[in-house]
Amino acid sequence: MPELPDVENYRRYFVRHALRRPIEGVHAPDARTLRGTSARRLRETVLGRRFAGADRHGKHLLARLDGGGVVTFHFGMTGAFAACAADEAPPRFTRLRFDFDGRCRLSFTDPRRLGRIGLADDPASFVVDQGLGIDALDRRLTVPRLAALLAQSSAGIKAALMAQDRIAGIGNIYSDEILFQAGIDPRADAAGLDRRAVGRLHRALRRVLRTAIDRGAGWAGFAEKLPDGWLLRHRRSGAACPRCGGAVRAARISGRTAYFCPRCQKDGG
DNA sequence: CCTATAGCCTGACGGC
DNA sequence: TGCCGTCAGGCTATAG
Numbered sequence: 001m002p003e004l005p006d007v008e009n010y011r012r013y014f015v016r017h018a019l020r021r022p023i024e025g026v027h028a029p030d031a032r033t034l035r036g037t038s039a040r041r042l043r044e045t046v047l048g049r050r051f052a053g054a055d056r057h058g059k060h061l062l063a064r065l066d067g068g069g070v071v072t073f074h075f076g077m078t079g080a081f082a083a084c085a086a087d088e089a090p091p092r093f094t095r096l097r098f099d100f101d102g103r104c105r106l107s108f109t110d111p112r113r114l115g116r117i118g119l120a121d122d123p124a125s126f127v128v129d130q131g132l133g134i135d136a137l138d139r140r141l142t143v144p145r146l147a148a149l150l151a152q153s154s155a156g157i158k159a160a161l162m163a164q165d166r167i168a169g170i171g172n173i174y175s176d177e178i179l180f181q182a183g184i185d186p187r188a189d190a191a192g193l194d195r196r197a198v199g200r201l202h203r204a205l206r207r208v209l210r211t212a213i214d215r216g217a218g219w220a221g222f223a224e225k226l227p228d229g230w231l232l233r234h235r236r237s238g239a240a241c242p243r244c245g246g247a248v249r250a251a252r253i254s255g256r257t258a259y260f261c262p263r264c265q266k267d268g269g
Numbered sequence: 270c271c272t273a274t275a276g277c278c279t280g281a282c283g284g285c
Numbered sequence: 286t287g288c289c290g291t292c293a294g295g296c297t298a299t300a301g
Contacts, residue, residue: 003295006294059295074295074296076278076296077294077295078278078293093279110278112280113277113278114278114279114295154272159272171294171295172293172294172295173294254272257292257293
């Protein structure tokens with residue numbers, strides 16, 4: 001699940017359940033989930049400290065420790081958080097667990113183990129080290145800046161939106177929705193979009209991501225809360241496009257399955 | 270430089 | 286019901 005809206009909601013969940021409590025235990029039973037660190041070093045870094053705050057950049061969650069240092073989370077395709085009491089059974093697929101004082105615990109769960117957890121000095125240096133582009137909801141991503149980013153891309157527009165080193169946070173699902181709402185063919189060249197199309201893309205990008213956050217992306221029941229007019233509700237081959245009633249089509253674009261409405265998404269195609 | 274593909278992992282789902 | 290193939294909202298390394 002975890003694209004920008006999902007991770008933003010996980011961040012808020014983390015803030016509610018993990019901030020300002022002494023960390024009394026760290027369980028990291030799955031070494032593969034750790035990236036560039038070890039269970040031992042993680043324990044040494046975190047034990048006895050508290051999380052002071054949590055930032056997000058693109059699909060990454062950056063949990064700041066009091067006194068410096070950051071625990072970084074990437075959720076892969078199936079990562080999530082689950083808080084639970086100490087006397088409850090730990091959730092299935094727990095790959096990392098923090099035990100706080102009292103009865104509160106926070107698990108990072110990830111069935112497929114495609115998620116990654118690591119350590120960094122600070123959020124800014126992590127973003128630089130990872131080579132991440134500007135966060136998709138950063139206000140500094142203006143229409144001219146988006147236009148400039150796309151103009152220097154030689155990729156298709158869907159691949160350009162998903163390139164984390166340019167714009168961080170958008171994945172396969174939300175790129176489909178953004179392009180649908182902007183009326184742009186996912187196979188179009190990124191550099192070939194005119195001013196009006198880039199303007200619509202910018203509007204759609206912000207609206208889609210904000211709305212998804214507000215409606216609870218990442219949590220159970222989100223699918224039922226999707227707006228009626230969204231493509232995501234009808235993201236199956238042959239389903240009826242919510243705008244024109246035509247057939248939704250699937251296509252393989254940059255290694256992922258894209259869904260779109262050929263009639264409503266003509267721009268650049 | 271770029272795009273395309275396989276691989277990492279496991280679970281869910283549809284067809285037989 | 287059980288087995289098998291396919292697919293899944295991530296990224297990375299490697300090949301062309």
